[in-house]
Amino acid sequence: MKTIDIKIKVNGVERNLSVASNQLLVNLLRGELNLIGTKDACGSGECGACTVIVNGKSVLSCLTLACECDGAVITTIEGLASEENKLHPIQEAFMEAGAVQCGFCTPGMILSAKYLLDTTPSPSEEQIQEGLAGNICRCTGYKKIFDAVKIAAKALDNK
Amino acid sequence: MALPQFDYYTPKTVEEAKKLVSTLDHAEILAGGTWLLNLLKKSSSIKHVISLKHVAGLKGASIEGDSLYLGAAENLDDLSRNKLVGEHFIVLQKAINKLATPQIRNMATIGGNLCTCLPWADLACVLLALNAELDFAVKGKVHCVDFVATPKKYCTKDILVGITLPLAKADQYKFLRLPLRNETDIPFAALCLVETKKGKALSVNLGNSYPVLFNKTAAALSDKIKAVEAFARELKEYQKDASRLEIMQGLFKEFIADL
Numbered sequence: 001m002k003t004i005d006i007k008i009k010v011n012g013v014e015r016n017l018s019v020a021s022n023q024l025l026v027n028l029l030r031g032e033l034n035l036i037g038t039k040d041a042c043g044s045g046e047c048g049a050c051t052v053i054v055n056g057k058s059v060l061s062c063l064t065l066a067c068e069c070d071g072a073v074i075t076t077i078e079g080l081a082s083e084e085n086k087l088h089p090i091q092e093a094f095m096e097a098g099a100v101q102c103g104f105c106t107p108g109m110i111l112s113a114k115y116l117l118d119t120t121p122s123p124s125e126e127q128i129q130e131g132l133a134g135n136i137c138r139c140t141g142y143k144k145i146f147d148a149v150k151i152a153a154k155a156l157d158n159k
Numbered sequence: 160m161a162l163p164q165f166d167y168y169t170p171k172t173v174e175e176a177k178k179l180v181s182t183l184d185h186a187e188i189l190a191g192g193t194w195l196l197n198l199l200k201k202s203s204s205i206k207h208v209i210s211l212k213h214v215a216g217l218k219g220a221s222i223e224g225d226s227l228y229l230g231a232a233e234n235l236d237d238l239s240r241n242k243l244v245g246e247h248f249i250v251l252q253k254a255i256n257k258l259a260t261p262q263i264r265n266m267a268t269i270g271g272n273l274c275t276c277l278p279w280a281d282l283a284c285v286l287l288a289l290n291a292e293l294d295f296a297v298k299g300k301v302h303c304v305d306f307v308a309t310p311k312k313y314c315t316k317d318i319l320v321g322i323t324l325p326l327a328k329a330d331q332y333k334f335l336r337l338p339l340r341n342e343t344d345i346p347f348a349a350l351c352l353v354e355t356k357k358g359k360a361l362s363v364n365l366g367n368s369y370p371v372l373f374n375k376t377a378a379a380l381s382d383k384i385k386a387v388e389a390f391a392r393e394l395k396e397y398q399k400d401a402s403r404l405e406i407m408q409g410l411f412k413e414f415i416a417d418l
Contacts, residue, residue, distance in 0.1 A: 001164050021167035021208070022199075044197050048262060057236065057265040063196040064266070067167060068189070068212055112261065134260025 006070040010035070011079025019066040026050045026061035029076055037077035037107045048135030051108035052076050058115035058134075077107035080114070089159070090114055093152035094145075101139035109135045113149045122153055162196075163203040169213050176214050176318055177296040183207045188318060190232050191267040193259075194275040217270075217320060220244055225326050231270025231294075231319040236261070238269055248324060250332040250353060254285040257336050269322065273306070274314040279345040283307050284364035285334060287372060288351040292323045307369045327355040335414045336364075337406070348407055350414045352377070365398050365407070376411075383415055 003018040010033060019028060029035040029052065039049035043062050050062040053075040080088040087095075090113050100106050109132060116123055116131030123131060128149045129142075137145060170176040180186060186207035189195050199205060211217055217232035220243045227247055229238065238244055239255040258264060258272070258281045272282045273293070283303070291303040296318040306313055313319075331354040337347040349364035361377040364370040379389040390411045391404075398404055 002166070004167065022162035022164055024162065024196075027161075043200065045193055045263065048260070051262055057234075058262050059266050060193075060262045063192050065167075065189070065192065065196070068192070068210060115261065115265075131261055134262045 004067040004070075006067060008069050008071070009073045011074070011076060017066075021065070021067055023066040024062060025052070025054075025064040025066045025069060025074075028066040029061060029074075035076045035078050039104055039107060041104070046136070047105070048108040048112060049105055051111045051135065053111055053115060056115075056118070058112050060134075075111070075114075077110060080110065088114075089155040090117070090148070090152040093148040093155060096151055097144045097148035099140065099144040099148035101137075105135060105137045105139075109137065109145055113152060116149065117153055117156055121157060123149070162199045163205070165199070165205055166207045168207065168209045170209065170211075171213050171215065173214060173216065173296050173318065173320060176209060176211065179207070179209045180318055181297065181316055183209070188274075190271045191234060193263050193267045194271060211318070222326070223323070227324045227326060229269060229322045229324070231273075231321050232268045235264040235267050235269060235272070239264070247326055248289065248329075250329065250334050250351065251282070251285050251289065251324075254281055254334050254336075254349075254351070257281065257334070270319040273322075274310065274319055276345075279364070279366060281336065281346055281349065281364075284349045284362045284370040285351045286322065286324070287362040287370050288353040288360040289324050290327075290360065293319060294321045294323065296320050304372065307371075310369075327357060330354045330356070331418070333414065333418070335410065337410055348403070348410055350410065352380075352414070352418075363394075363397075363407075366403070368397060371397055380415065380418065383418075386415055387412060 001020050003020055005018050007016050026040045029038045038052055038061055041047045041049035045060045045063045050060055051058050052061045054072050090110050094100055112132050112135050120127055128146050168179050170179055185205055186209055187195055187205050189208050189210045211232045218230040220229050220241045227243055235255045239252050244252050272280050287303050293301045293306050295313055298313055298317055301313055333352045336349040346364055347366045351362045353360045359377040359380055361373045362370050363373050373393045376386055376389040376393050379385040391408055394407055
């Protein structure tokens with residue numbers, strides 16, 4: 001199969017890659033770039049575990065062809081912490097609220113929360129619920145996750 | 160999960176895309192990908208994927224004469240945040256925000272919703288009430304009423320380029336969808352009412368068949384009792400599933416309660 005040359009910026013690092021036309025973004029991130037924080041779960045766009053941010057928007061990497069990302073700026077969970085390895089305020093908030101149990105859904109939850117707070121800095125309870133509607137947690141229920149987003153919103157507002 | 164092999168095409172113009180669509184067999188169009196990628200995971204019969212990503216002129220919203228023109232490849236999130244859509248068609252904005260999840264809305268396109276998701280496409284019901292006209296690369300302009308009745312006829316070997324909505328100040332509009340949760344559930348049913356100076360348009364998404372305009376019910380809306388009776392009669396013409404009749408009638412009563 002023909003490969004396609006793409007240039008992408010992942011977590012601030014520019015990469016020139018050759019990808020097969022049928023390669024999924026989630027497989028490129030996990031398999032080739034070793035960014036295994038992005039989870040491959042349902043594979044059909046229903047659970048949100050594979051959520052990454054592409055050009056500022058939260059998208060499902062299990063439903064995205066890698067070749068369609070040519071020129072894109074991509075952020076995965078590994079790219080949220082600062083260069084000094086200080087956790088992002090949303091990551092801090094998830095720890096503070098105890099919003100992590102097994103952790104499998106957490107990268108997707110945090111990136112969905114980031115997109116929500118980037119577009120709606122002071123979300124209402126309803127907006128938080130709607131903002132995370134595309135992410136499923138099978139462990140904790142959602143209260144602590146919603147609490148974490150509220151804490152993060154305040155922390156980011158104070159920055 | 161690995162996808163089957165296919166050839167990937169990136170036309171730059173509608174003409175190039177049109178040529179590919181009409182000449183390649185076992186080809187599918189890739190716009191937002193939320194439907195096609197799932198299909199590719201289940202089917203190895205697709206041999207060619209034609210991406211619309213680089214095709215010029217398929218995005219954005221603009222006023223053209225007395226209409227609002229929407230590019231078919233505009234993603235739903237951008238569309239719902241578009242100033243012109245918010246200014247002229249709040250009902251469309253509301254319907255988009257009820258559709259699927261934020262990630263899906265960030266990826267999926269309005270054209271994809273119409274061409275891949277009927278009969279349950281959320282937006283067809285609204286576009287029908289808004290008297291939309293669809294612009295296809297090969298078949299030209301098609302009224303939404305004709306499109307929703309036989310969408311495959313229009314979408315096969317063609318590309319939806321844009322959607323035209325006549326500008327008409329709505330005196331009243333309403334959209335109601337079941338289930339009420341804004342999650343991945345496809346709609347069981349939806350109702351959309353748009354009232355302009357020209358009259359009232361009520362479109363009904365029956366969930367298991369294509370959305371239709373309930374003209375007699377719309378004409379009776381000034382009298383709620385008569386409207387409920389008219390709705391029951393029109394519903395029976397289109398909905399043969401007895402279990403759905405009662406739910407739809409209940410939904411309609413809720414819909415008109417505060418009109």
